[in-house]
Every structure is written in C-alpha cells, then in structure tokens.
Amino acid sequence: MGRSPSDLIVFVGKRILQVIPVLFGVVTLTFLFTHLATQNPCATWLGAKATKSALKDCRVYFGLDYPPWVQYERYLAGLVSGNWGVDTLYHSPVLSTILSHFPETLELVLASVVLMVVVGIPLGVVAAASGGRVGDHLVRLFYLSGWATPTYLAGAVLAIGVGSAIGLGTGDFSSTPSFPQPTHMSVLDALLAGNIPATGDAIAHLILPATALAFVNMGIATRMTRSSMLEVLPLDFVKTARMKGLSEFAVLYKHALRNALITTTTVLAVTAGGMIASTVVIEQVFQWPGVGQYAYAAIFDNDFSGVIGVVIFFSVVVVLANLIADVLYGILDPRVEWR
Amino acid sequence: MPAPALGGASAAPGATTGSRGEGRGSPRRSRLSLVGASVVMFVRVMRANLLTLVGFILTVLIVVTAAAVALVPAIGDLFHLSLSVLPYPPNQLFTGPVFSPPSPAHLFGTDSVGRDLFSRVLSALPIDLGIGVSIAGFSVLLGGSLGLIAGYWDRPWTLGGVQSLVIMRVTDVFLSVPSLILALAISEVLGRGTVQSELAVMATWWPYYVRLTRGEVLAIKNQPYIVAARAAGVSDGRILFRHVLRNLLEPLLVYFTMDIGTVIVTYSTISYIGIGVPPSIPEWGNMIQAYQDNLVTQPWLVGSVAAAIFVTVLAFSLLGDGLRDILDPRSRRILAASAPGQGGTKLAAASPGGSDS
Numbered sequence: 001m002g003r004s005p006s007d008l009i010v011f012v013g014k015r016i017l018q019v020i021p022v023l024f025g026v027v028t029l030t031f032l033f034t035h036l037a038t039q040n041p042c043a044t045w046l047g048a049k050a051t052k053s054a055l056k057d058c059r060v061y062f063g064l065d066y067p068p069w070v071q072y073e074r075y076l077a078g079l080v081s082g083n084w085g086v087d088t089l090y091h092s093p094v095l096s097t098i099l100s101h102f103p104e105t106l107e108l109v110l111a112s113v114v115l116m117v118v119v120g121i122p123l124g125v126v127a128a129a130s131g132g133r134v135g136d137h138l139v140r141l142f143y144l145s146g147w148a149t150p151t152y153l154a155g156a157v158l159a160i161g162v163g164s165a166i167g168l169g170t171g172d173f174s175s176t177p178s179f180p181q182p183t184h185m186s187v188l189d190a191l192l193a194g195n196i197p198a199t200g201d202a203i204a205h206l207i208l209p210a211t212a213l214a215f216v217n218m219g220i221a222t223r224m225t226r227s228s229m230l231e232v233l234p235l236d237f238v239k240t241a242r243m244k245g246l247s248e249f250a251v252l253y254k255h256a257l258r259n260a261l262i263t264t265t266t267v268l269a270v271t272a273g274g275m276i277a278s279t280v281v282i283e284q285v286f287q288w289p290g291v292g293q294y295a296y297a298a299i300f301d302n303d304f305s306g307v308i309g310v311v312i313f314f315s316v317v318v319v320l321a322n323l324i325a326d327v328l329y330g331i332l333d334p335r336v337e338w339r
Numbered sequence: 340m341p342a343p344a345l346g347g348a349s350a351a352p353g354a355t356t357g358s359r360g361e362g363r364g365s366p367r368r369s370r371l372s373l374v375g376a377s378v379v380m381f382v383r384v385m386r387a388n389l390l391t392l393v394g395f396i397l398t399v400l401i402v403v404t405a406a407a408v409a410l411v412p413a414i415g416d417l418f419h420l421s422l423s424v425l426p427y428p429p430n431q432l433f434t435g436p437v438f439s440p441p442s443p444a445h446l447f448g449t450d451s452v453g454r455d456l457f458s459r460v461l462s463a464l465p466i467d468l469g470i471g472v473s474i475a476g477f478s479v480l481l482g483g484s485l486g487l488i489a490g491y492w493d494r495p496w497t498l499g500g501v502q503s504l505v506i507m508r509v510t511d512v513f514l515s516v517p518s519l520i521l522a523l524a525i526s527e528v529l530g531r532g533t534v535q536s537e538l539a540v541m542a543t544w545w546p547y548y549v550r551l552t553r554g555e556v557l558a559i560k561n562q563p564y565i566v567a568a569r570a571a572g573v574s575d576g577r578i579l580f581r582h583v584l585r586n587l588l589e590p591l592l593v594y595f596t597m598d599i600g601t602v603i604v605t606y607s608t609i610s611y612i613g614i615g616v617p618p619s620i621p622e623w624g625n626m627i628q629a630y631q632d633n634l635v636t637q638p639w640l641v642g643s644v645a646a647a648i649f650v651t652v653l654a655f656s657l658l659g660d661g662l663r664d665i666l667d668p669r670s671r672r673i674l675a676a677s678a679p680g681q682g683g684t685k686l687a688a689a690s691p692g693g694s695d696s
Contacts, residue, residue: 025512033525033542044530137390144660148652150604152611152624153645156631164635277517281608299523299614311524315516322515 007338008331015326019319026315031075034308036068045302062304079312085305087298094309098291102313103184105279105290111187111210113272116221119214121264124225125252128233139226143219151278154212155285163208163286209286213278217271224267228260235259266329273321276314384665391661397654401468409465427455429462429621438637447643450630456640459621460647466616467623468651470537471603477541479595482548483587485510489549490556491579510549518543519605526614536615540606551594552587559586589666597659600652607648623648 034041042058043050050058059065063074078084084095120143127139186202232238233256241255279292287293291313298306330336385392407424415422426446427434433453434445441448447456489506492499513521518540525539559565560583568578607624609615616622618629623644630640 021508022511022515025508026515029512029516030524033521034528041528044528140390140660144653144656145649147656148600148604148649149645150608150611150624150627150648152608153627153641153648156627156634156641157645160631160634161638274517277519280519280523281612284612295520295523296612299527299612302527307524307527311516311520314520318517319515 003334003338011330011338012327015323019323022319023316026319027076027079027312030308030311030315031072034304034311035064035071035075041304045304084309084312087303087306094305097294098309098313100184101289101291101294104186104288105276105283105292107185107187107206108209108213108279108282108288108290109272109275111206112214112217112275113268115210115214116218116268116271120218120221121225121257121261123218124222124264125229125257127222127226128229129248129252131230139222143222146215146218149216151212151216152281152285154215155209155282158208158212159285209282209288212286213275213282216278217275220267220271221264224264225257225260228263229256232256232259262329262332265332266325269321269325269328273318273325276317381665384661388661388664390657391664394654394657394659394661397650398658401464401651401654404461405465405468408461409469425458425461427458429459430454430619438633440637441639441643448637448639450637450640451633456643459626460623460643463621463623463626464647464651466533466620467603467607467648468599470606471599471655474537474541474544474602474606475595475598478545478548478598479591482545483552483591485545486549486552486554487556487579487583487587490553491560491575491583493557506549507553510546513543513546514550516543519608522605522609523612523614526609531614531617533616533620536606536609540602540609544602548591548594551590555587555590556583559583589663593659593663593666595659596662597656600655603648603652 042055042062042064046054046058056065063071066074082095084093084098086092087094087097123139123142127136130136187199187206190198190202229252238251238256241251246255276292279288279290280295281292282288283290283292284296291310294306295310295314297303298310330338385395404424411422411424431454434455435449435453437449437451437453439445439449439453445455445457447460449455450459485506488499489503493503494500521543522536522539525542526536529535529539565578565582568582603623606615607622607627610622610624611628613625613628616625618625626644627641630637630644634641
C-alpha cells in the first residue's frame, strides 16, 4: 500500500522540497512589486514638498540608487541572513518584531478556526441532511451573509457595538499579566499559570475578534461540509447504517461526517492561512497586538522594510498552511499512497 | 434581437458545415424557438429556487439604480440641465438637521455635518459596482486566457509545455501571497488613491481564474467530441473558440458573478484602511470608516452603508450560486421538472473555494 511510516517521511519531504521554489518566487515577486513597479517610491513617501537632498538621502538609505540586479542581490542576501531591515519608526529589526507579535495573531486565527469547526461543520451537516428544504435555505442564507459582510464591518460592529454594550471595549489589552508568558498566547499562558480568572478574562477578550474573523469565513467550512456530505449520503455504507436501525444522529455524525470531514479539514487548513490577511483589519479594529496591527502601522508609516517583511512573512504562513493541508490530506485519506 | 442574426451568420459558411445546419431545419426558426424554450426554462428554474429569484431581482435593481445614478447627470449635461436621481448632492452640507434619524425627508438620515445619507450611499453605488465589475472582468479576461493557453497546450517538452509550466508556477506564487496584503503593499509603492489601489487589486486578482480555467480545459479537452473534432482535422483555433470556450463560459460566468461581490468587499477594505478612495468621494469602505465611531449613538449611519454593501454582495452571491444550477443542463432539467413548492435543488453545489479577502 505504501503507507508505512518511512514512506510518510518521503511524502512530507517531497512536499517540503516543492515549497522552496514557491517561496523563492514569492520573494522575487515582492521585490518586483516593491522595487521595480515604480522608479522612485521615495517621491511618493516624502510628498511633493521634499527637497532634492532628502530624496537622495532616502534613495541612498534604502539602497534604491543601485542598479536593479545589485538591489536584488542585496535584498536576497538580507532575507537569507535574517536581516530584514530596520523599522523606520521604532528602529527595531523587522524580523524579530514580526516574530515577537506572531503568537498573538496565531492565537486569534486558531480561536477562529475552533469556532468555524464548532459552528460551521454542524451547520453544513444540517444543510445536507435537509437538502433543498427550509433548513438548507436558512443555512445557505447564514453563510452567504457571512460572505457578504466585509471583515472590517463585522469587526466594527462587534468591537464598537457589541463590545461596548457588554463592557468589553477595545484597547484594554495593555496591562501586562503578573504570571510568566512562555507562549505569548493569552489564553494558553493563563491556563499554564493555573490562573482561572485570568483565563476567563483572556477568553472574554478573544471571543469577539475571533467571532468576527470566523463569521466572515464561516461559509467555507459550512459549504465544504455540505457538499461533501451530499456526496457521502447516497453511498451504501450510510444506507447500511440506517438499515441497522442506528439513530439519525449516529448515521450523520458518526458515519457520514467522518468521511466528509477529509476535504473540510484540508480546506480549513488552507483557510486558516488565508485568514491571516484579514487580521490586518481585525487586529486594528480590536487593538489586538499581533502581526496584523504591525502590518497596518507599517503601511501607514510608509515603512518600506516593514511592508516588505510583512508581505513575505504572510506569504510564508500561507505557503506553510497549504503544506500542512496537503500533508493532512495525505494522512487522513487512506486512499492516498505516501510513496 | 441578436439570435436570428447569429443564426443567419452560422448558416453562411460553405458546403462542409451546410449539411449539418440543414439537418436542424431552418436556422432562423430553430434559434427563435430555442430562445423561447430557454425563457420558459429560466422561469421554471427561478420558481423552483426562491433565493435565486431574489438574487436575480436584486441584481437587476442594483444595476439599474447604478446606471441611473451614473448616467442621468451625464445625459442632463448634454442638454445643459442639472438632472440627478439623488434627492441631494452627496457632499452638500446641512441639507437638514445634523444627525437626523431616518425620516421621509432623509430616508437614511443625515450625518454629523447634515449630509443626506441616502444620496451618499447611492452615489457610492456606481463607484463600488464599477470597481467590482472592472476588476473581476479584467481577471476573467487575463486569467481566463492564460488558463486556456496553459491548459490546452500542455504537452511536456514542447514550447507549449514550457509555456504552460511557467504560467502555472507564476500563478502558484501569486496565489501564495494574500491578495489584500499584496494589494496594500503595491498601493504603498504606487501611492494612495482610487486608481492606484484599483490597479493594485487587479494585479493580485487574476491568478485564481488561471487555475479555474486550466482545470476546466484539462477536463474538457479529452472529451470524445473534442477528440473527434481534432480527428476530423478541425484547426486548434477553431476547436478552442467553438468547442472549448463554449464549455468554459458556464464556470467562468458563475465565478465572475460571485466574484463581483468579493472584489467589492476587498476593495472597500482598502478604502476603509484609508489608502483607496479618498474621503472626499463617498465610497462604502471609507464611509464605514468615517461613521463607525457613531455606531452606538447614531446607528443608522453605519447601518445604511452596511445594508448597501450587504445587499449588493448577497445579491451577486445568490445569483451566482443559482446561475450554476441554471447553466448546467443536467441540473437545469432536474430543477425545471421539480414542481415549485416541493423544494429546490438537491444537487451538491460544490463551489470554488473562497478567495482570501
């Protein structure tokens, strides 16, 4: 069958190797757009009133007065050596700033994925089970409304409307907790410290941004579950389960859903990678101190190195999420051979 | 009516195709009855699926309103009249009391400087819709043609194979970069503004269409009727345009329709962040940004803009979702056969996954 553990190593290794050219492409693409799309980005950043010497200083500072191939060489060398440039605002290295903010963003994205699994997948099952009837239409309307709601709108309504109504306004995340923070994920840190009130507080702060992020992407989980359930439901083993006299719940959730979940899991992993882009808006609205907020600040402060760093970092996350999805699919679907 | 004209044109080519054309009887009559049959089919499908009907009606309303808002002042200009369908100019201050809640005089209320919200929301419609259609349209054309090329000529170790490989690898790279982030970075370099950010979104939006089109072409091109056409000596160009392209229209049209809404959402996000349409021009994203602090005290401000975005995107999504059932001949027959009231489609609506907006 080609599914022994040693085959798995080959399977994963091959996929990791396939990622390398894509990453190289992403880096090159970012270079093309940021360095070559315009002749003189300094003129844009400094505005119309910039003096000649200020323009020249800016070009020298960012190395824009070298020929393109030299710029590319310096850019690649910087990326590989981990020197992603220095933030113009705080004068801190870009890469370490991004990495230090990443756990918060990861926590937010993971919390939304949990919400999508807990809410989105059962909805997909309900829709498939009531195929074509009222339940199906209601579920379709629900996930299409998520689809039709821009992230910033969901964020604004939840942060400013709901948040202030239930006393969870934005901006009160700045207080540093007294316990150690090994993971920098508020919920996990509080749990590890065994601090139950702090855990509750952390969850209370997490729930609104995670809901905003999950609601907008809910359709993907629901739709995938619905369509793969519809493929599975007419199959013989489902009929057998029904004929054995199993309850409808057991038929749907224990027999059919297990088979339908393979595609949904894969799609969720890809979606988690895609959601990272939405964190730029969500984190800004909720004042969540993650990479998204850093990206927002970088764009607003015309922080060239910061913007490049963020684009590359987010792309790497997406590529890794796709890699995880690919490997998960291989592991979950027994028909995939690992050799 | 373009249909009879088309029928006449297709009967024109010489003896080789003539015999096939005659087999179907007079082209003019068969085309006309075909149109009639499609109308009947369309009505039946619409009745079978209520949500599709809602989406269709909303889309027509939205497009007509947008056209009226954009075109009536232009037509008025021709006759030196100042015509407009909007009750007030969108940027006129103090059209009524400040922060007036919705009333007959101001359907959506007024904002902090007394501008009429109804006029502002409507005047943003042609901008947002135009941006949605133009970006999605550009992506269909560019992504569709690249996908067609990459899918149709893909034999390894030929010029076409190399070309196909290059197109797909470049597409993979573009797909790895979240389009919102890349668009933000591009508008960072190009500068802020409506056109710059539109170009930025365009540059990031086409890759999904390449993948979609290529997948469809790969599935179509080994079908027996294509192989038969090739065996009969039909040229590549003719196969592409008459046989392959015809089958691509359905998936591309469905995805394009749903995509208009997604583009509007993404583009207005860029405006919301503050590097798209400048605040002096009403646009849904920058209006939400401007009004969000009054969400609790004056909820009609964000509410009416949000409703406009929501209805527009939902209309296109519902229509696209339904178009899939209508354009696919198999599901169309099932839908039309199922009596209204017994429920709509029972088909798996496996759809292209969401884009990362």
